[in-house]
Amino acid sequence: MVGQEYDRPVSPNPASERDPEPLQPLPLLLGTYTPKMDAKGRLALPAKFRNRLGAGLVMARGQERCVYLLPADEFRRIAVRIQRTSMGDRSAREYLRVFLSGAVDQEPDKQGRILVPPMLREYAHLDQSVVVIGVGTRAEIWDQESWQTYLASKEQGYSDIADDVLPAVDF
Numbered sequence: 001m002v003g004q005e006y007d008r009p010v011s012p013n014p015a016s017e018r019d020p021e022p023l024q025p026l027p028l029l030l031g032t033y034t035p036k037m038d039a040k041g042r043l044a045l046p047a048k049f050r051n052r053l054g055a056g057l058v059m060a061r062g063q064e065r066c067v068y069l070l071p072a073d074e075f076r077r078i079a080v081r082i083q084r085t086s087m088g089d090r091s092a093r094e095y096l097r098v099f100l101s102g103a104v105d106q107e108p109d110k111q112g113r114i115l116v117p118p119m120l121r122e123y124a125h126l127d128q129s130v131v132v133i134g135v136g137t138r139a140e141i142w143d144q145e146s147w148q149t150y151l152a153s154k155e156q157g158y159s160d161i162a163d164d165v166l167p168a169v170d171f
Contacts, residue, residue, distance in 0.1 A: 027051075027052040028052075028134070028136055028137070029048075029049055029052055029053070029134030029135065029136065029137070029138065029139045030048075030134040030136075031046070031048065031133070031134045032131060032132075032133050032134075033046040033049075033131070033132045033133075034129075034130070034131055034132075034144065035130065035132060036128050036129070036130070037116065037121075037126060037127065037128050037129075037130050038128075040115070041115055041116045041117070041118065041121055041126075042113045042114070042115050042116075043113060043114055043115075043116055043130065043132075043141070044111060044112055044113045045069075045108055045112045045113070045114060045132070045139075046132055047112065048134075049069075049132070049134065049139055050108060050112045052071070053069060053070075053071050053108075053139065054071045054072060054073075055107060055108075056072045056105060056106070056107055057069055057070060057071055057072060057075075057105075057106050057107075057108075057114070058070050058071075058072055058075035058103050058104065058105055058106070059103065059104045059106055059114070059116065059117070059120055060075070060099060060100075060102055060103040060104070060120075061098060061099065061102035061103075061120065061123055061124075062124075062140055064150060065123065065124050065125060065143075065146060066124050066140040066141060066142045066146075066147075067116060067120045067123070067124045067126070067140065067141040068138050068139075068140055069114075069132075069138060069139040069140070069141065070137070070138045071137070071138075072105075074137050074138065075103070079096075079099075079100065082095065082096050082099065083096065102119065102120065102123065104117050104120070116141065124141065124142065124143060124146075125143045125146060126141065126143050127143070129143070129144035129145070130142065130143060130144055131143075131144050131147040133147070
């Protein structure tokens with residue numbers, strides 16, 4: 001019937017029509033924190049991140065040798081998008097293998113601690129001194145020295161590319 005056409009939700013984003021999962025805003029993870037990792041690889045999540053990451057989260061290899069912390073829903077969304085890429089695309093296959101083979105489900109304990117598996121600690125060169133940063137819909141765990149080096153190397157570029165990356169916004 002004609003009237004029923006108007007009852008369907010209208011998607012403002014054509015890309016969402018290709019994604020079967022509804023787009024729901026995820027809480028933003030923001031800031032920089034410096035918790036200590038213990039000898040067993042346990043790390044207390046920043047209090048502000050605990051509820052935002054949810055009861056279950058996924059840890060995975062990140063770019064630039066960090067560890068991603070993703071809410072389970074966000075991880076699933078990313079994995080589905082990568083898997084939709086053609087199996088004939090060698091780069092997509094290789095990325096998917098590395099990304100998913102390094103992913104681990106986690107549930108923080110009652111103190112809000114997570115266990116960073118040895119494989120991910122080795123990958124990101126993590127020891128006691130770590131930095132946890134919020135990067136929007138994910139958090140990242142960095143070795144503290146690596147983070148400081150990375151941040152210092154990107155500072156000038158951060159200023160230089162602001163006009164290209166940011167939309168025309170009045171600050």
